[in-house]
Amino acid sequence: MFAVPGWSLSPALLKKQADAEVTGDGASKKRKRKQVDSAEVSTRDIGDLYKQHVEKSVPKKEKAIEHSPKGNDESHTGKESKKVDGETARKVKKAADELPPVPPPAAAKLTPMQTAMRQKLIGARFRHLNQTLYTSPSAEASTLFDQNPAFFDEYHAGFRSQVESWPENPVDSFVREIQERAKVKVPYVKDKKNGGKKAVADPDTGLLPLPMTNGQCKVADLGCGDAALASKVSKLRLNVQVLSYDLAKPNKFVTKADIANLPLEDDSVNVTIFCLALMGTNWIDFIEEAWRVLHWKGELWIAEIKSRFGRVQNRRVEHSIGFKQKKRPSKQDLQRQKAQIDQIEEQELIHKVDEVPMNSEGTDVSAFVEVLRKRGFALQDETSVDLSNKMFVKMKFVKALPPLKGKMFKQDEPQRGGPMKKKNFIEKEKEEVDEPSVLKPCLYKIR
Known part of the structure; x- marks a missing residue:
């Protein structure tokens, strides 16, 4: 300390500054600011941060989710859940x-x-x-x-x-068909080929009645999304039960399940529907599962985007007489042709999202129909493939054949129509087709 004339302070009055109180474990009791680790901020909570700091609103606390007992869980996966591998x-x-x-x-x-x-x-x-x-x-x-x-x-x-921008939603067309066919009175005629009786189309409307079991039609909507089909059919008061399955349960109509492994018994439903739902790379597993749960002569309804199917190729027939070989195209011609094809396919694949009109001429579904035939499905009749819509293809199949391959194929089961013929080299070449690639995925240009 230093002395100033007229000012003096006794050293006895000075007090030593007290140190911060320390607890027994050595931690200070000073109040610290709450620190937020920036690594914890992710794209999932940007909305909450925006409300809190920009709109100055206090986010609501989420209620704790009560897990139901194991026996009362409404979600099904068909099998016990397995651990996710690395x-x-x-x-x-x-x-x-x-x-x-x-x-x-x-x-x-x-x-x-x-x-x-x-x-x-x-x-x-x-x-x-x-x-x-x-x-x-x-x-x-x-x-x-x-x-x-x-x-x-x-x-x-x-x-x-x-x-909202589509000219028609395929779900609405399926709802109309269920409503119209559910009202058809079932006319029966003698089945001379197999004996007994069989249902025929109504002579006035030309519609077949819905397939039923014990007076009720049970429909399985596979890959249902928000279950729009079940919601609309439930308001019609028909003798139709719609079972909806998808990977999440957004409302009371949906049962959570992987549609490759349904929580349904064999031969338990009358109609299965895939409305824009054949999305996974294992879509053939969905088809095989539909065959398993359908009754014999049950129906399979499919609606898919036209751009996912192949295009009809214009093949030139080469005759042995007067055939003259054309000049081989140059490398530049091939590159130009490939660029044009890629542009057309890209426009068709993105039309679903970007509302680009699609040229529907030349849609070839023959390879897809062949895949389903090998899984035990036959086209219902000559009008079963509907290409009238410019965006979608609608098809109807019947479970009327024994599977020739896949998980439902049984090696020891006798095949209808006598013993199988020995396959020739053309049939062997057809089997080498990559079946999952028959349906193209929707790929979008990175922007």
Whole structure:
């Protein structure tokens, strides 16, 4: 200390500054600011942060989810759940991380530019999720939705916004058919070939009655989404029961299940429906499972995008007389032709999201029909393939054949029509076709 004339302070009055109180474990009791680890912030909570810091609103606390007892769980997977292996977990994490960021909640007033940018971000996330579902097996998609439940609602919200721009929703056409055929009185005639009686089409409307068991038609909507079919049919008061299955349970109509492994008994339903639902790389497993749960002579209804099927090739017939070999195209001609084909296919594959009109001429479903024939399905009649819609193909099959391959094929079961003939070299070549590639996935151009 130093002395100042007229000012003095006794050293006895000075007190030593007290140190911070330390607890027994050595930790200080000083109040510290709550620190937020930036690594914990992800695309999933951007919406909450936007509300909290920009809109100055307090986010609501989520209620704790009560898990139902094991015996009372309404969700089914057909088999006991298996542990996710490391490879599947890695693929699921990669798919979730590659998603574009979650768009912030819409404010009360947005400029036209802000609205357009927000819609583009929503569309980008929908396209990415859609492509992931098309290029992954159903088991990986199930794990993705289990670990990220919001993805299922987000995908179907984007899907519903796209449906609004379609000239017709295939679900509505299926609802109309169920309503019309459920009212058809069942006329029977003698079946001279197999004996007994069989149902025939109504002479006035030309419609066949719905297949029924004990006076009721049981329909399985596989890959139902938000169960629009079950919701609409339930309001019609028909003797029709719709069972809806998908990878998540958004409402009371849906049972959670992988449609490659349904919680249904063999020969238990009358109609199975795939409405834009053959999305996984294992879509053939879905077809085989539909054959398993259908009654004999049960019906399979399918609606799919035309661009997923092949195109009719214009083949030139080469006759032995007067045949003259054409000049081979140059490398530049081949590259130009390939670029034109790629452009056409790209426009067809993205029309579902970007509302690009598609040229529906030349859609070839023969390879797809052949895959289903080998799984025990035959086309119902000559009008079973409907190509009238410019966006979709609708087909009807009947479970009327024994499977020739797949999980339902039985080696020891006698085949109808006598012993099988020895396959020639042409049939052997046909078997080498990569069957899953018969349906093309929807792939989108990175923007």
